[in-house]
Amino acid sequence: MNLNEDTILWLYEITDVIIAGLSTGSVYALMAVGMTLVYGVTKAFNFAYGDFFNMGGYFAWILIFGLGFQFGGYLGVLVIVMPLMFAVGYGLEKLLIAPLRKRADWENKVMMLTLGLALFLTSLYTVVFGARMKSLPPILDGILEVGQLVFSYQDIMIFVMSLGGIMLFGWLLNTTRLGMAVRAVAQNPIGAKIVGIPRERIFAATFAISTVMVGFGGILLSQKWFINPNSGGTIMVKAWVVTAFGGMGSIRGGLYAAFIIGMLEAFVGWMFGMSYGIIALFVLLLATLAFRPQGLMGKGE
Amino acid sequence: MLQVSNLNAYYGESHVLRDVSVAVNQGEVVVMLGPNGHGKSTLLKSICGLVDRTEGNITYNDRDINGLATEKIVNLGLIYIAENRELFPYMTVLENLKLGAYSKNARAHEKENLERVFKLFPRLVDRKKQFASTMSGGEARMLAVARGLMSNADFLCIDEPSLGLQPSLRLEIFSTIKRINAQGKTVLLVEQNIPQIAEMADRIYVMEEGRISFEGNPDEALNNEHLKEVFLGM
Numbered sequence: 001m002n003l004n005e006d007t008i009l010w011l012y013e014i015t016d017v018i019i020a021g022l023s024t025g026s027v028y029a030l031m032a033v034g035m036t037l038v039y040g041v042t043k044a045f046n047f048a049y050g051d052f053f054n055m056g057g058y059f060a061w062i063l064i065f066g067l068g069f070q071f072g073g074y075l076g077v078l079v080i081v082m083p084l085m086f087a088v089g090y091g092l093e094k095l096l097i098a099p100l101r102k103r104a105d106w107e108n109k110v111m112m113l114t115l116g117l118a119l120f121l122t123s124l125y126t127v128v129f130g131a132r133m134k135s136l137p138p139i140l141d142g143i144l145e146v147g148q149l150v151f152s153y154q155d156i157m158i159f160v161m162s163l164g165g166i167m168l169f170g171w172l173l174n175t176t177r178l179g180m181a182v183r184a185v186a187q188n189p190i191g192a193k194i195v196g197i198p199r200e201r202i203f204a205a206t207f208a209i210s211t212v213m214v215g216f217g218g219i220l221l222s223q224k225w226f227i228n229p230n231s232g233g234t235i236m237v238k239a240w241v242v243t244a245f246g247g248m249g250s251i252r253g254g255l256y257a258a259f260i261i262g263m264l265e266a267f268v269g270w271m272f273g274m275s276y277g278i279i280a281l282f283v284l285l286l287a288t289l290a291f292r293p294q295g296l297m298g299k300g301e
Numbered sequence: 302m303l304q305v306s307n308l309n310a311y312y313g314e315s316h317v318l319r320d321v322s323v324a325v326n327q328g329e330v331v332v333m334l335g336p337n338g339h340g341k342s343t344l345l346k347s348i349c350g351l352v353d354r355t356e357g358n359i360t361y362n363d364r365d366i367n368g369l370a371t372e373k374i375v376n377l378g379l380i381y382i383a384e385n386r387e388l389f390p391y392m393t394v395l396e397n398l399k400l401g402a403y404s405k406n407a408r409a410h411e412k413e414n415l416e417r418v419f420k421l422f423p424r425l426v427d428r429k430k431q432f433a434s435t436m437s438g439g440e441a442r443m444l445a446v447a448r449g450l451m452s453n454a455d456f457l458c459i460d461e462p463s464l465g466l467q468p469s470l471r472l473e474i475f476s477t478i479k480r481i482n483a484q485g486k487t488v489l490l491v492e493q494n495i496p497q498i499a500e501m502a503d504r505i506y507v508m509e510e511g512r513i514s515f516e517g518n519p520d521e522a523l524n525n526e527h528l529k530e531v532f533l534g535m
Contacts, residue, residue, distance in 0.1 A: 184389050184400050191387035193351065195452065196375030196404040
């Protein structure tokens, strides 16, 4: 087969775009699953989700650049930051959200509270880190050459690690006692109460797990993009679009949606420029809401 | 074993139980009868910590349990088995049973209880890997009772186990409850109908409009003129 040079160039570019779509898509998947989990279990929406993404990135940044932490590379960073994210999530849930649940109409109050928390965290980041963008070093530098195709290790590692994170989450949810209790509360809160599952503790643990997942996503994507105090809003919007497109409360839907949206963003960015990516997301969201409001795999009303 | 005295229970503004006093001794099957919506279920739920506002005394093995969180009550050995079953629909039968053994007290006995439950309900063995949502009404009812037994409870609060079942399945579930009782479990059971249930009861209470209107043994209940009127319309 004889290919002219233009075609070959085009093929390279397409491959690049697909790899980029897969790697961001996998991180979106991680975030969407975390968001769906909280919504599925507590039926409340966490508007500070995007700022926990930044929190993960900032924690890693503090370790690497602020404290000069070098032990064990990124694995060492994760070993420290992930439990920290869990503790932050658990603590915030117990401290701020749990007291609200005793009141009527608490789902809406939680939304207002997390919205306030998002504003607070954004300001806090600005004060502590300044408005300048920060970036994390890549997990692995360099490129992988397969024949004439070139892949960056960074993209591959992001993809592999977020997939690993999702699988770990799947294992946690499907086989551990905590995971079973979480699913039980999501499927039938009364049934869960009857068998003696402490709902409050499960809510806090769920919130904490989702905080870990989005914080992990933050560490992964901050190598590719930049973190700044305001980027939480964009992330929040993306996670929300993925979750709504996949179907609120459907974990599998969220996974599919994440990869579709990651690809969409990569292709639109390649064809029209990066800033069109987010427009494409909103067009997709509008189309979803107009034609299939329950999302890809949502159960509908 | 269980002593309820002067219990009042409320759902929001409505006052459901009015000065209810009930006692259940170890090893008994006590049946609570009464028309629908007169507070029978509320009594069971109050005992198991599932009603927000209850006033009065509930003691279990001389310990005050009124106001305790449900998970603590389950851990003490009481379990509520719901009339509408409250299973986990998208989990397998086995997972539902394992969640029944969630409480601390139950975990250590999970294996032996699973064996015992499968012996009592052999049909659940074949359905082990099936989602709870795919089961028939009778099987789901068995699963609800089985899940309750997994909690290792000594005291079972069973809410209308015959609801929505055909007569042959009703008899089956009643005889299973009798067997469970023979294995040493104490049972407080809520039902609507007298004749079928009377023979398995050690004692019978009747609840009307949130109050206990009758207390006695099955013979007395069957011959009571007022109860005949209430239940049989005679």
